[in-house]
Amino acid sequence: MNDIISFGVIVAFITYVRLFTSPLSQIAQAMTSLQSTGAASERVFEFLDEQEMSDESSFAKKLETKQVKGNxxxxxxxxxxxxxxxxxxxxxxxxxxxxxxxxxxxxxxxxxxxxxxxxxxxxxxxxxxxxxxxxxxxxxxxxxxxxxxxxxxxxxxxxxxxxxxxxxxxxxxxxxxxxxxxxxxxxxxxxxxxxxxxxxxxxxxxxxxxxxxxxxxxxxxxxxxxxxxxxxxxxxxxxxxxxxxxxxxxxxxxxxxxxxxxxxxxxxxxxxxxxxxxxxxxxxxxxxxxxxxxxxxxxxxxxxxxxxxx
Ligand SMILES: Nc1ncnc2c1ncn2[C@@H]1O[C@H](COP(=O)(O)OP(=O)(O)OP(=O)(O)O)[C@@H](O)[C@H]1O
Ligand SMILES: [Mg+2]
Structure with missing residues (x-):
């Protein structure tokens, strides 16, 4: 309003500030993504590392619900x-x-x-x-x-x-x-x-x-x-x-x-x-x-x- 800085300078200034800060915030966002990837993969690998349950497909015996006496x-x-x-x-x-x-x-x-x-x-x-x-x-x-x-x-x-x-x-x-x-x-x-x-x-x-x-x-x-x-x-x-x-x-x-x-x-x-x-x-x-x-x-x-x- 006092004609010290022209309108164009202000617009240019704000644009430059944006250009400067947006890559910074992108880096910060990438960091958070990486951290959640880390936490999630820990859980996935824990699951993959679990021991396999023993194979039971060869078991021939079977108790029928209706016929079990209950001992x-x-x-x-x-x-x-x-x-x-x-x-x-x-x-x-x-x-x-x-x-x-x-x-x-x-x-x-x-x-x-x-x-x-x-x-x-x-x-x-x-x-x-x-x-x-x-x-x-x-x-x-x-x-x-x-x-x-x-x-x-x-x-x-x-x-x-x-x-x-x-x-x-x-x-x-x-x-x-x-x-x-x-x-x-x-x-x-x-x-x-x-x-x-x-x-x-x-x-x-x-x-x-x-x-x-x-x-x-x-x-x-x-x-x-x-x-x-x-x-x-x-x-x-x-x-x-x-x-x-x-x-x-x-x-x-x-x-x-x-x-x-x-x-x-x-x-x-x-x-x-x-x-x-x-x-x-x-x-x-x-x-x-x-x-x-x-x-x-x-x-x-x-x-x-x-x-x-x-
Ligand atoms: N998954 C596990 N791995 C290692 N130790 C275990 C596990 N589950 C229980 N224990 C241990 O086995 C013992 C008996 O636990 P359990 O859960 O059978 O007790 P509880 O008699 O059912 O007790 P509550 O009355 O509190 O239910 C405890 O000392 C416990 O620390
Ligand atoms: Mg118990």
Whole structure:
């Protein structure tokens, strides 16, 4: 305005500044791209470096879901994680008869989840054997074993999709009535009614579901399957005690005639188990039913009583 610098000079100045800074910012952008490439390739190579799972195509034995009686036997099982200096399971032996409800209790880190992982053949045992109806799991394919079990695990998982898809999962023959029935038994019906689209509400955003509701959804998913074995690893740990009791009752009805393994820290939920295995440091230190173990005044009795001392 004061005619000190002409308009043309200002335009030229700004253009030159742009010309100078744009390659600089391009370099900076290239650097960020390189960094994300680095981080991503690390993950890709980690995946490629994973050990191949052992080939099982030659295994001829197969247990049919419908014909399995439901006996499981652990024989002197020893197991050590590759990156762990000492064995997690030492010489574990136990027998589960068809239709029994087996509870596994013990302190945190005792090896309860590890036992389940071994039973499902997620890891191969170092020595000893696990037999399903007398057939060693070493002679069965992973796929076959997974078909025999329903699992509700400690860490819940939901995938992107609607509530219906999350419950029905890969199970084709779930009728609408059965689905409603299941939601009612696990106490999800109220939660579903409050959602805008009911069962068809999208829950891709995991934050919209509470931890307890997540557990109930995974339990409902487990209930749609019809398998001879059932594994519940802390399946109701995030659910309030009243709902837990309701789910427990429904479960008991559902598990009639099935062999079930139940891991729980709240010992009141496993009081009625046929056999309670008390595990510590990878060994069974006590076994029996609730009354027998309470009479013994041992580790279990101490664990049980500690829940009421405050
Ligand atoms: N993938 C793994 N690699 C190495 N060590 C592991 C692995 N998973 C578990 N462990 C170790 O094995 C031991 C038993 O773990 P596990 O998960 O079986 O305990 P848990 O009895 O299920 O405990 P919680 O009651 O907390 O669920 C722990 O000391 C743990 O550090
Ligand atoms: Mg565990």
């Amino acid at each position: 499981i036997e652990f024989e002197n099982v020893v197991f050590q994680y590759d990156n762990n200096p000492k064995p997690t399971i030492n010489n574990f032996s136990a027998k589960a008869k068809s239709g029994q409800k087996i509870a596994i209790v013990g302190p945190t880190g005792a090896g309860k989840t590890t036992l389940v992982n071994l039973l499902m053949k997620f890891y191969d045992i170092n020595s000893g054997d696990i037999k399903i109806d007398g057939v060693s799991i070493k002679e069965l394919t992973r796929e076959n074993i997974h078909d025999l079990f329903t699992m509700v695990l400690q860490d819940t998982w939901l995938f992107d999709g609607t509530i219906r898809e999350n419950i029905v999962y890969n199970n084709e023959n779930v009728t609408e009535e059965k689905l409603e029935q299941i939601c009612k038994t696990v106490g999800l019906d109220h939660f579903i009614k409050t959602l805008p689209h009911g069962l068809d509400t999208d829950i891709s955003d995991n934050d919209t579901v509470s931890a307890g509701q997540k557990q109930l959804l995974t339990i409902a998913r487990g209930m749609t399957q019809d398998t001879p074995f059932l594994i519940l690893d802390e399946a109701t740990s995030n659910v309030d005690t009243r709902t837990e009791e309701l789910v427990q009752k429904a479960m008991d009805k559902l598990t009639e005639g099935k062999t079930s393994f139940i891991i729980a820290h709240r010992l009141s939920t496993i009081k009625n188990a046929d056999l309670i295995l008390v595990v510590n440091d990878g060994n069974i230190i006590e076994q029996g039913n609730h009354d027998e173990l309470m009479e013994k005044q041992g580790f279990y009795a101490e664990l049980y009583n500690s829940q009421f001392e405050l």
